Amino acid sequence: MTSPNPLFPGAHWTSLRLIGDDVMDDQLKHQISMGHYGMSDLGECLEVARQIVVDDEESWMRAWSDMARRIQDRAEAAEKKGRTVSAGDAYLRAATYWRASLLHFSFPDDPRIKDNALTSYQCYDRYLELADYPGEYLKIPYEDSFLPSYLYRSPLAKGRPAPLLIFFQGRDAWPEDTRWVYDGAIRRGYHCLSVQCPGQGLALRVNNLPFRFDWENVVTPIVDVAVTLDGVDTDRIGLMGLSFGGYLAPRAAAFEKRLKVCIANPGVLQWGASIKSNLPEVLGHALEEGPEAFNAAAEMVAAHSPVAKWFMRDSSWKHGVSTPYELFQQFDACDLTDVAGEIECETLVIDGTEERFSAGEARRLYDALTCPKDFLEFDEESTAQLHCQTGAHATAAEFTFDWLDDRL
Structure with missing residues (x-):
């Protein structure tokens, strides 16, 4: 129309x-x-x-x-x-x-x-x-550094043990900007822990921590702290990842068994495949020819596409690599194919009918899961059909927390 x-x-x-x-x-x-x-x-x-x-x-x-x-x-x-x-x-x-x-x-x-x-x-x-x-700054110990975090305690808990939702963003956004998550949580009686993880926020820009594919090594230290927090019901801990976090959260959930629920928004099975689908086909062919050919092809693409040039430079910094070939090796390592079946906690996979950055990946992840699972697709009727429900955060909170309320 x-x-x-x-x-x-x-x-x-x-x-x-x-x-x-x-x-x-x-x-x-x-x-x-x-x-x-x-x-x-x-x-x-x-x-x-x-x-x-x-x-x-x-x-x-x-x-x-x-x-x-x-x-x-x-x-x-x-x-x-x-x-x-x-x-x-x-x-x-x-x-x-x-x-x-x-x-x-x-x-x-x-x-x-x-x-x-x-x-x-x-x-x-x-x-x-x-x-x-009701937010307080926390430093979560991580290897020889720390992850800058904010704990938002719900006034509705009133001293009683309450669920805790741990969440992080993905490649670009900051968790404090994702207020629909922590505000939605505390208004419903959950505590919420927002974490700036490696590759993100201050953890990248001040602590110089890059992304890693084995995200369980990031989330386990977070959960180690979470279970010691006053007022947290340790049997009701949820994990949510947004954007690239739609790969990171389920990756962690495959190994971290103290989680009751997991949300991937949007779900991603293979991050490398989703990235390649948005880049010129020539890169896919060059990748099969080895590092030298791929780096040359990437340089050629970057010379003709400002967006590709920005993306490769930005991603190389965030993943801690120096060449396009190394970067795409990192992307390809972000693959849940062999571990999705290890996830045991109930999992919500979210998608949007106008998801442009990882189209089709959410359904692939959902199909690979063997745990209790649900699939939530936002369409034009909801006006929340874009990546991570941009422009429709009130709707995102409504549907996401209605699902959580029945489980967490």
């Missing part, structure tokens, strides 16, 4: 493009979606978008940073005058925009990477204190 509004060339709202790059556009809509929780404001986001040049990471960094500084200055001025509500609200949005500046910026030697990340959490911690939101 053709839309009468020329701004929507397709049949659904998802055809609207605010930036002429699919990845940047999705990331912008992610920021706008947070307005539902007071973490962004529409006018501020659109003013930023007006200044972004397609495929220009510097323009992305500069535009979001300028907005973040402007809002932080207002927060600090309001706090000095004792206007704690205005200050808390502004600190929360400033924190969002500082993180947003890093969402599409992949030059790890740039000092703004670390500076903006730390400033974001300085603002976020000021918000938590001024707004009296």
Whole structure:
């Protein structure tokens, strides 16, 4: 059905493009979606978008940073005058925009990477204190470092043991931006532990921890801490991963048996296959010819595709490798084919009819599971059909927590 509004060339709202790059556009809509929780404001986001040049990471960094500084200055001025509500609200949005500046910026030697990340959490911690939101910072021991985390305790638990939902994001987004998860949890009587894992957030940008395929070695230390937390019912611990986390969470669940439920949003069976399906076919052929041929083909593709160039540089940093061939070896190692049958906890696999980044992978994961399982597909009727339900987080929370309420 053709839309009468020329701004929507397709049949659904998802055809609207605010930036002429699919990845940047999705990331912008992610920021706008947070307005539902007071973490962004529409006018501020659109003013930023007006200044972004397609495929220009510097323009992305500069535009979001300028907005973040402007809002932080207002927060600090309001706090000095004792206007704690205005200050808390502004600190929360400033924190969002500082993180947003890093969402599409992949030059790890740039000092703004670390500076903006730390400033974001300085603002976020000021918000938590001024707004009296029930979140507290935790450091989870991990090898010879730690994973920056926030524990959100539900006031509804009232001192009684309550379920705990552990969650993390994927390749790009930050867990604090995924407020629909931790806010939805505490409003329903769950505690929630959001973790910045290797390859993500501060764990990458400050602690220099890259992704790894054997995610059970990340989640087991998290669960080790979770079972010691006051007020946590250790028989009711759930795990949720979003985006690339749709591979990471079930990978961990195959080995970590203290989990009662697992949610993969969206589910991914083979991360390498999903990545290759979005890249030129020439790379798939070159990969079979060995490292030299593949690196040359990747360089050629990057020269003609700014998105591919950004993706390979960004992913190489996050996976801790130096060549495209090594990167795709890492992608291919993220494969649940041989371990999906080891998952024992009840698992929810989520998908969307307009999932562009890992199309078809959720159904493949669901079919490979032998544990108790459910499949939830968001379509145009729900308006939540995009990757990780971008633009429809209220709907995502409604359906996800309705499923959890019957199990956790």
